[in-house]
Amino acid sequence: MSGEKTILVAGTWDTKDDELSYLSEVIRGQGGQVLSMDVSVLGDPKVPTDVSKQEVAEAAGSSIQVAIDSGNENTAMQIMGAGSARLAFDLWRAGRIHGVIVLGGTMGTDLALDLCGALPLGVPKYVVSTVAFSPLLPPERIPADVQMILWAGGLYGLNDICKASLSQAAGAVLGAARAVETPRFERPMVGMTSFGKTVLNYMVALKPALEARGFDVAVFHATGMGGRAFESLAGAGAFAAVMDFAPQEVSNHLFGGLSAGEGRMTHAGKASVPQMVAPGCYDLVDFVGWQEMPTALQGRECHAHNRLLTAAMLEAGERRTVARAICEKLAGATGPVAFFLPTGGCNEWDRAGGELHDAEGLAAFCDEMRGAVPETVELQELPCHINDRDFCEAVLAQFDAWLAAGVISR
Template sequence: MSKYIVVLGTMDTKGEEMAYMKERIEKAGHNGFLIDVAPLGSSLYTPDVPNTEVARIAGYKLSELIQSESREKIMQTMGMGASRVLLNMFKEGNIQGVISLGGNQGTAIASLAMQALPFGFPKYLVSTVASGNIRPYVGYRDIGMVFSVADFLGGLNPVTRSILANAVAAVIGMVERGEGISLEKGQKTAAITALGNTQKAVSRAIEKLKEHGFQVIGFHASGAGGSAMEELIEEGFISGVLDLTPHELAEEVVGEGAYVPVRSGRITAAGKAGIPQVICMGALEYLCFGPRESIPERMRNRKIYMHNPFNANVKITKEEMKEIGTVMAERLNEAKGPAAILVPEKGWSIYGAEDGPLYDPGGNRALVDALRERLKEKVKIEFVDANINEPLFVDRAVEIFIKLSTRA
């Protein structure tokens, strides 16, 4: 059955490439659909949705937008408009895949638009900036990105013709044979959060949860991982969170690190959704950075542990630990579902253990005291005399999680 695949881009400069992509989609028996997100200029090719319509759906008249607003605001508006166009098409069942191409600006607009579509929906982006930091574009989404190798300058050339042909073929492949996220019926789905530093605990917990009939989805506490988890909670895919490694909350509160959540508001989604959550303090005692040069100057006199030459762990101060505890309490107090905190008294990670390089009982105590002061009675806090990675701790965490989940 033939499908609808959207080709999205700035048609003033990339009209020829977009027309070529549409042509290849149609040769494969599907329907290509052109959305023009160029704020300026016109194209030799006719779009299915013109840029004026994209601006209009974002609440602007295009001519006024480009006259009165900053370049950044214009881009955001076109991205927002395009995301609404895509979402409307999706809701009406009129789109099965989306592909885009762009330079700096086009990539920003296209990725913003694509973020409106659900996980598992086929999305692909050919970009001149896809050899570098793509987090600003991808965030926590499954947007495939490929480096364009050559620039989109002066129309199609032998290199871009090949890269674009492959990209179009990839989307067609996904549309024809891909799959969205589907849950097995009758099975409960637990989310769990991990870092290398808590991996041993996570592995044991996953095994135990499976024994209890859960299917388990692990998320790397990398800023993108926790954010993806929270999005999936919102979308209804998760029945409970064993938050073994809420590390990203620390980076969010301190405001620095490589793993600041893409979506702010860590540990709020489960509370809003009313599903059970057990918070286990994993890796809340340090911040993650890249190589030594990437550590902000103001933090260079702290305890620093180089996990390897490319990854530095920087200790969080007592004052900051207190602040993290405060924010954690505030957020968990708002939870509509059951929430519990389980504190491993002998350290919250490998490095934070008694013999670890980031051991700091005073800091941990500061966080816990701040928590205790503010936590409402409905959120239970419990202590286990073990390190987070010890079976004693893990088993108790799973036990509490199962108890909350059964009650829920």
């Protein structure tokens, strides 16, 4: 039973043979199977791997000699990254692997992000890296369900410290391959963005209402990585419709906060997925609470959400900038878009009398939206707050209309 699970073990077997072999031994010792892939360029492994470096380079439409002759390790590893990603996907599609683990320093981690990014949600992906959790890793390149562990003390050679990390990772990827419930999408899925219920609470009413209509609902925490996962799945066509009601990551990207990448709020549109959009928390920029506030945000009213995250208020002119950025992104959509504009406020702290209420700033944003919204986007002004019941009723009315018209498919 469990012995049928095969894990792809990838890395530079010319320089990391001992470490990769140790990973493989632990997986086999737990009853799993291993398929090895060599992504090195200059050297050769002690024992031939199941997938050779020559095969990896050829899968990228190149050759190992081209990689060597480039004389540049960055160029060479991009060739190997592209080839390993294509081969990993082909191996998974053929049913030959059930999970993947990649080991490396900065070079290996760069490649690992390509390889893991080629595999769909639900395929266990583990990266053992000397730069795990580092700000070196851009959120737009991190797959939605990748797992990482720091390769502590493992830059060169085996020792008791790095074995602790390697053995945990080997057991984790095999255990995940045995236990994972791969998404079956038996019911159509609605992808929604939000924050916790103390800030935005529309999902409390919308989720059961949509489920009663025969849809599953996945709510993504829009704090950088959550938005990246949302975009990745939207672009892959995982959603019958999206309710992107917390696009704060657009503001974050513009003003140096917790970004989900330049592509935030674009993937659903490119995939022609019907979009319902609202500006939840558009007026705030989240940044790391235990670090010094970005220079551009100093002197602002702030809300310390917890020890990890602090939100800074945007000024009226900056809110106009956000409105234009949102409209530019929605203008590229090839599917239908409805934008809901709650003129009473867009997060719980922004209510009249709230600690971050700014009537002038809210009015500036609404004014800019009215003027900048593309003709292809249906603008619905709502005389309510985003956390009011009236907001949810307007959203459900639009959803039902699109459902009846066949815009949203069951």
